Amino acid sequence: MRNFKQKLPPLDPLVAFEAAARHLSFTQAAQELHLTQAAVSQQIRALEEFLGIQLFTREHRSVSLTQQGRDYQHTVAATLLQLASATQEIKVVDRDNTLTVAADQSIATLWLMPKLNEFQALHPDIKLRLIASDIAEDCLNKNVSIAMIFGSGHWPGYEGVRVFAESVYPICSPEYISQHGEIHNVKDLVNHHLIELEDQNWDWMNWRRWLTANGVDMPVERLCMSLNSYPLVVEAARNGQGIALGWKHLVQTEDGKLVNPIKSSVETEDGYYLLWHKDRPLPPEGRAFIQWIGKHLEQSSRSGNLINTPQPDIIHKKSRN
Structure with a gap:
């Protein structure tokens, strides 16, 4: 039996990860999502803890995706796009x-x-x-x-x-x-x-x-x-x-x-x-x-x-x- 609640992380960290991975910037992701940079960083940290892997390599003024992070980005971005399109279609x-x-x-x-x-x-x-x-x-x-x-x-x-x-x-x-x-x-x-x-x-x-x-x-x-x-x-x-x-x-x-x-x-x-x-x-x-x-x-x-x-x-x- 499927139990999505146990297998999937909350939606907000996934959205924060997708934006940060696309921009390769926690700051730009925060601006897009109308959040603080600290909030985005905290959500991504929570997602990494849920997955048990590191998604980003953090340097002094920049971030980059790990190989696991890049693989995960492809799936998350496509899934969120499909979910957003279906939601918009129902609404309009x-x-x-x-x-x-x-x-x-x-x-x-x-x-x-x-x-x-x-x-x-x-x-x-x-x-x-x-x-x-x-x-x-x-x-x-x-x-x-x-x-x-x-x-x-x-x-x-x-x-x-x-x-x-x-x-x-x-x-x-x-x-x-x-x-x-x-x-x-x-x-x-x-x-x-x-x-x-x-x-x-x-x-x-x-x-x-x-x-x-x-x-x-x-x-x-x-x-x-x-x-x-x-x-x-x-x-x-x-x-x-x-x-x-x-x-x-x-x-x-x-x-x-x-x-x-x-x-x-x-x-x-x-x-x-x-x-x-x-x-x-x-x-x-x-x-x-x-x-x-x-x-x-x-x-x-x-x-x-x-x-x-x-x-x-x-x-x-x-x-x-």
Whole structure:
């Protein structure tokens, strides 16, 4: 167990030693620290007694560092500088301008991160703290101002709005189709290399649920890969390693790297929700973030890419009790 009190000398002698070692003068160190020369000399003597070594060679009108003193100076100076910088950072940071946003790994990596440059350019005064976690308790922590997570929309104590409905369809690379042949219907999928997401959330769509929703009760023959990260699932599909399930708005098919081979999808009542505490008023930074999200929803609605688009001002929405 660490016991810094027993292992470390008091801070004041260390500060006095650093100044004296830097100036090679007890007098100049005293002037810098607004102490008397005798006080600096006494603190350094106490430090030497604590260490059991001599740090300075004292002559009539000058001092010089011993070899042990010079070695110690390097560590003490660097440590004090780091401690001072950390202390100053804590003192000057305006925490009122820090906005903590939490999202699951999928939405954070695939949808939110590519857009954050725009938000930061529009609001350079807001310090954004992003927490990415697939554990709901992390995202709904009391220190989180806004959460963006997947579910049914029922979180006691929170207000929110569904921003994306759940629309799920197969995705794969064009190269996979070239190597394995065209897929003509949903039944053909059970004979292909399917990539599955291992997820602890029971309501997350998997291949068995998706196939059943499309009227296919045949067993999956070739589940070739299971991954516990959805961004990795998408990357595996992009690399031609199989067919995965793609969530609309989390995957891009416009760039030609991913395609929906059969143009079939499954839609549910679940989706991604934007949530904030019901009993805590949103700070201006939070309102700015939500309005920024709202603009993206409007743009997607006009282009026909969003299902169930909420109204532009999505701050004033019903509570989820």
